[in-house]
Amino acid sequence: MNAVAQPRADGDGRGQVSLAELIALRARIGRVRMVPLLSHAARSGQQSSRLYGRGMDYAESRVYQAGDDVRRLDWRLTARSGKLHTKLFQEDREGCLLILLDTHASMRFGTQLRFKSVQAARAAACAAWYAVRAGERVGVMAFGHAEQLLRPQAGPRGALAVCGALAEWDAVPSSNKVETLADALTRAGRVLHGASRVLLISDGFSCDGSARQPLLDLTRHASVSVLVVADALELALAPPGRYPLEHAGERSEVVLQSERQRRDFQRALGAGPARLGELAQSLNLRCSRIDTVADALASITGLFGVARTMR
16 A cells, blocks of 8 residues: 655744745735846846846946956957956846745744744745746755755746745754855855845854855855844843743743843844844845844845835
8 A cells, every 4th residue: 555645734833934824925915126236147037127148238348357258358448448348238137036045953043923944934935926026036045954955936836936945944853964154155156047136044143254255256146135034132132031932942941130141141142143244234235134023024125125016
């Protein structure tokens, strides 16, 4: 007798990702328009954007960089300046969003409403629905205890695939496996698949000084935005009291009375989000911060700088 596969029980939306909730977020997305961006990635599709590829309309010239197509050299400017220059062109092409999702054990933590991992998945789903509604393809790469890649796809099928992957990866038991943000960004650089936008969603605990260069390298190929996910206790000094904590399925309680106790506790908990936020700011990246009770859709709307219209 062949065994019949049992469907996975859906998460509760607090400690585990709820696939039904991720799919339902689609209903909250009206018509959207992504603000045009500057990139060296190739595009085609619904939106007009100053993106540099082999279009018909000349945009500008700049100093030659390693890897540029020698067939697009600006010989006149090169002769006048004595330095190699490359022509850049304006074209209309389809956008592509690659979401980089942190799945480290530190994400499975929360003191209010839901885990950071659940909020991160909700934000990623919102971004996916936004992208496909704007005519872009969307894919997702997980780093941390799950090292997975869902290649970009177009249309509602692409967003549904992202939602399914988010729920599937979240259902895998957490492990102590660590992939630094620097390694994840380097891996992302190899699997961009023509992505014109990259959205990094992380609590920053895997971030250190070595992440700066690969993140900077990524900005040379795509427009990079950062969403820092943090718990309320990681963002602000907690009032005196007893606080129940949940981490990787285990519950505990911490007592915070003196100001020094509360300040040391907040500094330790908030180290990761602070590092990632400071790194994004130093590179002048679009960056936003979200706690575990905030509206994920509103955060994505502000981060992408999109304009919503009525249906």
